[in-house]
Amino acid sequence: MKKLLYPFSGIAGLFFPVGKPEDDGTCEFYSEKCLLACAAIHCIDENAENKIIGHELKKAAYDFIVKENLFKVLYKITEELKVMKCNILYWFACGDCKKEHQERLMNIIEYLHKYGIVQCGFTRNKNFWEEVQKYTQYIALTLESYTEVQKTQRTGLFAIPDYKTNKVKIYRGEFHSGTCGMSVYSFKNIVRKANCLECYKLKQGCFYE
Numbered sequence: 001m002k003k004l005l006y007p008f009s010g011i012a013g014l015f016f017p018v019g020k021p022e023d024d025g026t027c028e029f030y031s032e033k034c035l036l037a038c039a040a041i042h043c044i045d046e047n048a049e050n051k052i053i054g055h056e057l058k059k060a061a062y063d064f065i066v067k068e069n070l071f072k073v074l075y076k077i078t079e080e081l082k083v084m085k086c087n088i089l090y091w092f093a094c095g096d097c098k099k100e101h102q103e104r105l106m107n108i109i110e111y112l113h114k115y116g117i118v119q120c121g122f123t124r125n126k127n128f129w130e131e132v133q134k135y136t137q138y139i140a141l142t143l144e145s146y147t148e149v150q151k152t153q154r155t156g157l158f159a160i161p162d163y164k165t166n167k168v169k170i171y172r173g174e175f176h177s178g179t180c181g182m183s184v185y186s187f188k189n190i191v192r193k194a195n196c197l198e199c200y201k202l203k204q205g206c207f208y209e
């Protein structure tokens with residue numbers, strides 16, 4: 001495994017294979033709409049860093065994470081973060097947490113949390129999202145509508161895609177903390193380049209508390 005993490009929106013991203021599990025992807029909890037409009041497949045910005053990461057590299061990263069010795073995985077992640085001079089890991093810059101690997105990923109997240117690594121990202125795996133709250137509140141659950149958010153009766157971080165604009169609305173409970181996508185973050189009268197590190201420093205977007 002040469003390289004596991006790649007720059008993503010100002011921080012370090014972990015990319016898993018995109019698509020249905022039967023098509024060699026990790027998006028077990030996909031919706032038909034999201035597969036059709038998937039930003040990781042259809043909206044690759046010419047300047048975006050993830051353009052260079054093809055399926056094979058994503059598959060190699062995924063296999064390494066779920067199959068290798070746990071401490072080897074933790075060592076690799078923390079070493080690469082050091083090289084990138086970054087303390088924030090973005091889970092599922094594309095792809096997702098499959099049910100069968102939930103326990104494994106939770107172990108990794110727990111250890112990284114103990115090492116002081118900040119972890120953020122997006123998932124459609126509701127059970128994983130509920131569990132992960134123990135270690136990070138910066139991983140958003142992606143749902144199709146605000147009504148679905150209300151039905152969860154939870155106050156965590158949520159993302160609702162707008163398939164017309166290829167952006168997501170970010171909610172911290174009831175509070176709409178910004179809209180993000182196509183390399184742009186906006187919040188009220190703020191419009192700037194989407195950058196997770198900037199959001200972290202300013203406590204905006206996914207890092208709004």
Ligand code: SF4
Binds near residue numbers: 179195197205
């Ligand atoms: S809202 Fe900010 S932290 Fe969340 S994905 Fe967009 S740029 Fe990253």
